[in-house]
Structure formats: structure tokens, C-alpha cells
Amino acid sequence: MSSVALKSVGMDFPGGFELFKNLNARFDDKAINFVVGRSGVGKTTLLQIIAGLLPPSRGKVFVNDINVTGFNRSEMLRYRKYVGVVTQNSSLVLDRSVYENVAMPLRITGMSGQDIRHRVGASLRVVGMSDASNLLPTRLSSGERQRVSIARAIVHRPKLLVADEPTGNFDRELALEVLGLFDLFAERDTVVVVATHDPNLVSHAERVFELENGTIESLSRKQSSMESAE
Amino acid sequence: MKPQSFPWPDDGREARESVARVRLRSLKESFEHLCSHPLITFFVWLLIGIALSLPAGFWLVQHNIGVVAQELSTDSGFTVYFYKDLPQEEVETAANSLRRNPIVKDVDVITAQEAWEFLMASDFDEELDALDSNPLPASLTVTATQETDREQILELAKWASEQPAVESVEVDTEWMVQLHQIRQIASRLTWILSALYGIGVVFVSVAAVRYAMDSRFEELRVISLLGASNRSMRRPFVYCGVLYGFGGGVVATCIVVLSLMIIEQPLQGLANRYGGSIQFLAMDYLFSFILIVVGSILGLVGALQVTVVQIRKNRYSNRSR
Numbered sequence: 001m002s003s004v005a006l007k008s009v010g011m012d013f014p015g016g017f018e019l020f021k022n023l024n025a026r027f028d029d030k031a032i033n034f035v036v037g038r039s040g041v042g043k044t045t046l047l048q049i050i051a052g053l054l055p056p057s058r059g060k061v062f063v064n065d066i067n068v069t070g071f072n073r074s075e076m077l078r079y080r081k082y083v084g085v086v087t088q089n090s091s092l093v094l095d096r097s098v099y100e101n102v103a104m105p106l107r108i109t110g111m112s113g114q115d116i117r118h119r120v121g122a123s124l125r126v127v128g129m130s131d132a133s134n135l136l137p138t139r140l141s142s143g144e145r146q147r148v149s150i151a152r153a154i155v156h157r158p159k160l161l162v163a164d165e166p167t168g169n170f171d172r173e174l175a176l177e178v179l180g181l182f183d184l185f186a187e188r189d190t191v192v193v194v195a196t197h198d199p200n201l202v203s204h205a206e207r208v209f210e211l212e213n214g215t216i217e218s219l220s221r222k223q224s225s226m227e228s229a230e
Numbered sequence: 231m232k233p234q235s236f237p238w239p240d241d242g243r244e245a246r247e248s249v250a251r252v253r254l255r256s257l258k259e260s261f262e263h264l265c266s267h268p269l270i271t272f273f274v275w276l277l278i279g280i281a282l283s284l285p286a287g288f289w290l291v292q293h294n295i296g297v298v299a300q301e302l303s304t305d306s307g308f309t310v311y312f313y314k315d316l317p318q319e320e321v322e323t324a325a326n327s328l329r330r331n332p333i334v335k336d337v338d339v340i341t342a343q344e345a346w347e348f349l350m351a352s353d354f355d356e357e358l359d360a361l362d363s364n365p366l367p368a369s370l371t372v373t374a375t376q377e378t379d380r381e382q383i384l385e386l387a388k389w390a391s392e393q394p395a396v397e398s399v400e401v402d403t404e405w406m407v408q409l410h411q412i413r414q415i416a417s418r419l420t421w422i423l424s425a426l427y428g429i430g431v432v433f434v435s436v437a438a439v440r441y442a443m444d445s446r447f448e449e450l451r452v453i454s455l456l457g458a459s460n461r462s463m464r465r466p467f468v469y470c471g472v473l474y475g476f477g478g479g480v481v482a483t484c485i486v487v488l489s490l491m492i493i494e495q496p497l498q499g500l501a502n503r504y505g506g507s508i509q510f511l512a513m514d515y516l517f518s519f520i521l522i523v524v525g526s527i528l529g530l531v532g533a534l535q536v537t538v539v540q541i542r543k544n545r546y547s548n549r550s551r
């Protein structure tokens with residue numbers, strides 16, 4: 001049983017811009033947690049705070065009831081090795097092959113070449129990109145790049161998977177397949193948090209959180225009322 | 231894509247992670263960077279090599295002057311020539327008064343007769359036979375103690391020359407003194423050059439490593455996003471700096487060895503004129519080892535500096551926009 005909990009998280013940006021006033025939420029495993037909200041509402045920022053990439057201005061983030069915001073640098077680095085990140089714009093290194101891109105999180109930890117081959121191969125297979133292994137990302141379509149980005153996020157078997165618009169460039173069928181893959185991780189004790197602005201994607205989702213005006217709200221119980229309003 | 235099954239079935243063993251492998255990997259990356267920019271690598275090595283070879287060459291020169299000076303050094307002092315036909319007692323008196331001086335180590339009396347016999351033993355027999363009387367004066371060879379500096383010797387020589395019985399005083403080996411002075415200048419120049427060119431090498435390393443980081447800006451940004459520590463991000467570039475310095479040291483060794491080969495013949499000719507026993511110090515293993523180590527350290531210093539600054543600037547921000 002894994003979880004990520006936000007306790008009174010606030011976020012200010014230089015210039016006095018207060019993005020988050022007071023966020024309280026709890027993301028569990030066993031199902032995907034969707035975060036929805038208008039563009040610019042702070043979805044990307046929230047995911048970065050959860051992933052330990054951006055320290056919040058106020059409040060605390062608990063992972064399995066451990067205060068992550070209190071981590072020192074080396075603890076934070078260790079924590080981040082258990083986090084998989086799919087960024088909004090896929091963030092691939094364009095002059096490295098697909099294989100090398102996917103291998104990056106493993107190289108950081110110093111895994112042996114044999115283990116890396118094994119893992120990267122499996123990861124690329126699962127997103128259907130095995131054949132592109134030796135290509136440069138510049139040769140790929142944006143949807144294919146997104147898939148490579150997903151392969152890279154899962155290659156080190158993360159305990160926390162945050163994905164920012166992971167299906168933005170996919171057709172509906174492919175999007176559902178990706179969510180199916182994330183579900184598999186969620187079932188295996190990985191906390192999966194997915195940010196999206198695609199209402200179709202979350203229409204049947206079990207857990208949905210909405211970011212609005214600097215606060216977060218769980219929509220799961222309001223699901224039926226939202227559907228009737230549409 | 232068909233993710234019906236979890237991609238990580240238990241394969242029965244945890245993937246082994248290793249600190250050593252991270253370092254080895256970084257080293258490999260640095261090599262790859264050097265190899266993928268051969269022209270830059272070549273020029274950086276050449277630049278560092280030239281910068282290192284100058285002070286190294288100067289050091290060798292001043293060291294060899296030292297060797298020559300050591301080899302040829304006679305005890306310093308002067309020779310006192312008396313007027314001809316001076317009574318032997320006056321010579322002895324002068325010798326004794328000089329012996330009492332604390333800077334004098336030894337006074338050797340050469341009587342007119344001895345000087346004559348010495349001359350007779352040489353090859354000028356016929357010319358000398360023509361002389362009917364001894365043309366040579368008595369003389370004293372005054373040797374100063376080792377620590378005495380030149381000023382004191384000159385002072386004493388001046389005093390001796392002012393004595394009424396003394397015709398002239400000849401101070402030994404003026405050129406030896408000049409040699410010492412040249413050596414001093416060369417030695418100071420070596421230090422100045424070392425400092426200046428050392429700083430130069432550091433700057434070359436800074437520029438080259440900075441270039442390496444810039445050329446991999448995207449990659450650094452991404453691996454920082456994936457959870458690489460600052461230290462591990464810096465590591466390949468620090469190794470790069472060391473490799474630049476190392477290669478520069480090797481190039482410097484080659485430059486010095488080549489230069490020595492070019493000047494070896496005239497140098498040995500010079501040495502032969504002074505007895506031929508002088509063994510000039512060429513490039514030995516220790517010296518090239520030191521040169522390479524110094525180069526590597528300077529490269530390391532530059533790389534450490536620039537990587538710390540670049541990464542602290544947070545240019546590879548985690549923010550992915």
C-alpha cells in the first residue's frame with residue numbers, strides 16, 4: 001500500500017505570484033489518480049512538486065507517510081530514483097538514440113550493461129517501440145516520442161509514476177492502451193498520477209482531482225453530478 | 231502496443247547497481263566526448279602542451295646551468311701577484327695576515343722559484359731557455375670559504391691590491407659568477423612562467439569543459455530531470471578536464487623531448503669544451519611524469535571550477551518548459 005499525500009501545500013513564484021494557496025490531497029495506488037484543470041492552473045507544477053523536482057513554498061509532501069519535503073539532498077536524490085516522470089513535452093535528448101534515452105535513468109544508478117539491455121528492451125517492447133531502438137528521436141513522430149518517454153519513465157520500475165499529459169499526442173485507442181499500462185503499475189503498488197485536460201480520458205476514471213484557483217478537490221464523489229451536468 | 235502483462239515479471243534477481251560503474255561510465259562518456267570532437271581535443275592538447283612545455287623547458291635550462299656550475303665550480307677566491315724579487319718574508323707576512331681573515335679558507339704560497347719550475351715543466355722549453363733570469367713574481371692563491379659571498383671577496387681582494395708589495399690581484403672566474411646570476415634569473419623566470427602558464431592551462435581547461443557542457447546542455451537538463459545528482463552530472467566533465475590536462479602533459483613532454491633533441495648536439499659540444507664530463511639532464515621518466523601529473527591537476531582545477539559554477543547557475547533547471 002503506497003500513497004502520496006499533500007498537506008497544506010502552497011506554491012509562490014518570484015514576483016509574488018501565488019499559484020497554490022492550500023493543497024490537501026491523497027493519491028493512492030491500485031488505480032490511476034487523474035489531475036485535471038484548465039491550462040495554466042498548475043498541473044505541471046503540482047507533478048513536479050510530487051516528483052521532488054520542485055520544492056513547495058509551504059506545506060509538506062508525504063510519501064508512504066514519510067515527509068519528503070524534509071529530505072536533505074542525498075535523501076532527495078535517493079527518493080527520485082524511485083520516481084518515474086513523463087514530461088509534457090517528452091524531454092528526449094535528440095542526439096542520443098532511443099535506446100540511450102530510455103537507458104538514462106538506469107545509467108544514473110550505475111546498473112550493469114546486461115541489466116540495462118534487459119530492462120530497456122522490455123520497456124520499449126511494452127510501448128511498441130522495439131524497432132526504433134537505434135533511431136534518433138528526431139526521426140520519430142510526436143506520438144512515438146511520447147511512447148519512448150513513457151518507456152523511459154517505467155524502465156527503472158518506479159514506485160511513483162507521474163505523467164504530464166502522457167496521451168496528448170495519441171489517438172483514443174493508443175491513449176487507452178497507455179492508461180492500461182499505467183493501471184498495471186498501479187496494481188503493483190506504484191502510485192500513478194496523471195495530469196490531463198482531456199475530459200474524455202477521465203470520464204470513466206475512478207479517481208479524479210481538479211485543480212482550481214490554487215486549491216485541489218477530489219471529484220470522485222461528484223462524478224455523477226458532473227456527468228449529468230454535461 | 232500490448233501491455234496485457236506487467237513488463238517487470240520477477241526475474242528472480244534485483245538488478246545490481248554499482249558506484250564503480252557510474253564512474254566508469256562517466257569516464258567512457260568523457261572519452262567519447264574527446265573522440266567526437268577530435269579537432270577541439272587536438273587544439274586543446276596542443277595549447278596546454280605548449281603552455282606547459284615553456285616553463286618545463288626553462289626549468290630544464292636553469293637546472294642544467296646549475297649542473298654546469300656545480301661541475302665547473304672551483305672554490306672562489308683570488309690570486310695575489312707581488313712585485314718581482316720581493317723578499318720571501320714579506321710574502322709570508324702577507325700570507326699570514328690574509329690567513330687571519332675569517333672568510334679565508336686557505337692561502338697557498340707559490341714562490342717565484344716554484345712558479346718558474348712549474349713553467350719549466352711545461353712545453354715552452356726553448357723559449358724559456360732564452361731567458362736568463364726568472365721573470366715570474368711570487369704569488370698567493372687565496373681561497374675563500376664556501377659561504378662567503380662575492381662582495382666580501384671583492385672587498386678583501388681590493389684590500390690586498392692596496393698593499394704596497396702587491397702588484398696586482400686577479401679575481402677568479404668572473405664568468406662563474408655570471409653563470410650563477412644567469413641561473414638565478416632563469417630560475418625566477420621559471421617560476422613566473424610556471425605561474426602564468428599554469429593559470430593559462432586552467433583557463434584553457436575551463437573554456438574546453440565549458441564548451442563540452444554547452445554542447446550537451448539538453449542531455450544535462452534531461453538527466454537532471456531524471457534524478458541525477460549535481461555531482462554525477464559534473465563527473466564526466468571533470469574527467470574531461472583531467473583528460474585534457476593529461477593529454478596536454480603528454481604533448482608538453484613530446485615538445486620538450488623534441489627541443490632537447492634539436493639542441494643536444496651544440497649543447498654537448500659546449501659541454502665537451504669544459505672537460506666533457508658534464509651530463510646534461512634530459513627528459514627523464516620522473517620529469518615527464520611530473521609534467522603529466524601537473525597538467526592533469528591543472529585541467530582538473532579548471533574543470534572543477536567551471537562545472538561547479540555552471541551547475542550552481544542552475545542552467546539545467548528541472549523545470550521542463
Ligand SMILES: Nc1ncnc2c1ncn2[C@@H]1O[C@H](COP(=O)(O)OP(=O)(O)OP(=O)(O)O)[C@@H](O)[C@H]1O
Nearest residue numbers: 013014019038039040041042043044045046197549
Ligand atoms: N518557474 C516559474 N516562474 C514563474 N511562474 C511560473 C513558473 N513555473 C510556472 N509558472 C506559472 O505557473 C502557472 C502554472 O503553470 P503549469 O505549467 O503548472 O500549468 P499547467 O496546468 O501545467 O498548464 P498546461 O495545461 O498548459 O500544461 C503558469 O501561469 C505559469 O506561468
Ligand SMILES: [Mg+2]
Nearest residue numbers: 043044088164
Ligand atoms: Mg502543464
